[in-house]
Amino acid sequence: MSATNGRRVVVMGGGIAGLSAALLLARGGLRVTLLERDQAPPRDLADMWHWNRPGAPQMRQLHTFLGLFRKELRARLSDVYEDLLAHGVEDISVATPSGTGGGDPDLAVLAARRPVVEWALHRALVREAGVELRYGTSVRRADVAGGRIRGVHVRGGLLEADVLIDAAGRRSPLREDFTRLEQEVECGVVYNTRFFRLREGVARPALQRGVTSMVAGVGFGAGLFYHDNRTFAIGLARLPDDDSLKALRDTESFDRAAGLFPEFAPWLAGEVSEPVTEVVPMAGLRNCLRSLTEQAPAGYFVLGDALCTTDPAFGRGASVALHGAARLADAFAQAPDDLPGLAPEVTAQALSWVRPLFDDSVQADIARTRLWEAALSGAPVPAAPGVPSVNPFLLVEAGERDPVLWQAAQRCVNLLEPLESLDVPEIRQRLQAVWASGWRPAAPAAPSHAEVAEAVALGRRVFQNQ
Known part of the structure; x- marks a missing residue:
């Protein structure tokens, strides 16, 4: 019997989870329609800065594509991997501290912007037979009969389907209908990000860890992430209630604060790089874990951020999305005769895999928030333990x-x-x-919170007087 069995699959969401699921299922012989509320990516990679995705604000933030993402991409979607490398994405080894390679070949990350990865997945999907792409299309509600998915209602009528894959993110319109919230904990942080580009002919400065240089400040945090085509982003993080750093969303304040970090200085000199975006804040972040309700119809699958979101500081979202899409495709290939009935088992397996990552993110966010709040209140910072814990x-x-x-x-x-x-x-x-042996983690060469706050305030005054 054919692997398709005539099944019609609708995928909600054109992010990494939805695009990769649609691509993998189409290559497994299924007829797939992908629905995305925002517009399609531009044809030319050079126009990526102008691609507006209101439904995915994280597109304009720094990203990390971890070893698991790279491994799954090379194994399952090798043409997409090669296309990314051909368009300026870099493989960077983290197998050794020096980044010179050797050792485990899977210990490498991809230096890429999130929109570029989605662009490459979209390019592959456009070429795939048996796929229909509908951008600018929102799902209004699901059509259910006899406890089974029968389709989705969109503008213009009913789109019939036997399988509905909800990859529409943490704001999915179906989340209240078919999923329950297992746990939700605030991340306790606001991120502000600005992108830059190295000038032509300038050698790339050194990075601390793979594609990143991280700074653990006292009461705040900072990081520099290298991406594709000589672009990089700097992110500055603060507590949501830290009024002294709220103006980091303004370019003048952001640039003055970023200029205080010795790790960033080689990247920010005028002859080295130039900014290519404004500062983009991201607030209201939560660690969320959802599961299917008992009333969820057969044929409804939940994937990616619609199932689990964690603090983006760990860079796990893209890997979780692609890994989930790959496991979903495997389950469909192994039991093609009963795809709708697979939803409870597939979801339970996905939750079992992601739960430790969720718990780890929650614990790390709580610890960071307590440490930052203590630092700002003047409470003493806890001393290093005599016997360090393994993390x-x-x-x-x-x-x-x-x-x-x-x-x-x-x-x-x-x-x-x-x-x-x-x-x-x-x-x-x-x-x-x-x-x-006497070794201790190196103290960060970070400015004090007071110095950052002063730079932010000065930038705000300059901005207001312009």
């Missing part, structure tokens, strides 16, 4: 002394191994040995 970010730093710790930590950070893989005797013993 991947500490192990990455300790990995400068012990390559076994480095690779183990990087495999977890890049989602190639579960977080619990670090909690083993060998890793604990190696970390304790490095600690006993």
